[in-house]
Amino acid sequence: MNAPFRPSDPALPRHDWTLEEVEALFELPFTELVFRAAEVHRAWFDPTELQISQLLSVKTGGCAENCGYCAQSQHFKTGLKASKLMEAEAVIAAAREAKAGGAQRFCMGAAWRDLKDRDLPKVAEMISGVKALGLETCATLGMLTADQAKALKAAGLDFYNHNLDTGPDYYDQVVTTRTYQERLDTLAHVRDAGLSTCCGGIVGMGETRRDRAGLLHQLAVLPAHPESLPINDLMPIPGTPLGGSEPVDPLEFVRMIAVARLVCPKSVVRIAAGREHMSRELQALCFLAGANSIFVGGRLLTTNNPEKTADEALLADLKMRPMGMKVSAPA
DSSP: OOOOOOOSSTTSOOSOOOHHHHHHHHTSOHHHHHHHHHHHHHHHSOTTEEEEEEEEEEEOSOBSOOOTTOTTBTTSOOOOOOOOOOOHHHHHHHHHHHHHTTOSEEEEEEOOSBOOGGGHHHHHHHHHHHHHTTOEEEEEOSBOOHHHHHHHHHHTOOEEEOOOBSOTTTGGGTOSSSOHHHHHHHHHHHHHTTOEEEOOEEEOSSOOHHHHHHHHHHHHTSSSOOSEEEEEEOOOOTTSTTTTOOOOOHHHHHHHHHHHHHHSTTSEEEEOTTGGGOOHHHHHHHHHTTOOEEEESSEETTEEOOOHHHHHHHHHHHTOEETTOOOOOOO
């Protein structure tokens, strides 16, 4: 079997991956790829655990960006009504409910091109209030300046989400109002402020396997791998340029998860958007291949997500549990 170069210890993080090496991982026989990914996963994580996250849209619609997958762009007619930034009290109440429902991490998303300084005090109040509940905090608010990143850190933010979306060669087929370098610059501000990064992308936008490898290569050669790495399976939105996209083959999605685990071994790899149209078997394969986090709650920003009862049943059937939960000793 022609295998790609493997370091002496494949579970140790590397930052010198080449695009060709990442592509070679995608080309491995499926069972060999998943086996390698599962080995690496077990070197850093308990494979029976999942981090449970919940996401709230704190400011919906009216975004100036033209991301071709997004219902919230003001460039497209999707029927979505724009709303103002929520009050901090309402966000904190939603976070309290999420925690009561089992969430360990609470993410706040605003449909902005960039965070405006005038909105920073209210956002900081949200973050501080959610953090006080004992939840891990994450926010996605568009591009940040270095000073804004520091202010969010001071407010108690743990993670900042800023996805690269796709590989650099395909990026301008998805969005033209923000450059790839601008995304990388925001990630640098986040790291420099001492925040953890949440960064991944989307599959199913018409990209090639090389483009998917290009995305993971970009993440693998960052100065620090994303502590959280979400992989979204496109939920096509009528009215957007990518609304008629053909879905990615399920086994290809598993390959994406497995390669993400191999090139960013210590990252929490998150199945984000798209679980609504995934079978239980596909999700189980993703967990086997190294995914160890999901978003719960019936809504994920503007798209549907599996209901709580369905997720509880899936985890029970797979005998998986929330990350960090103590296991009762047998009687």
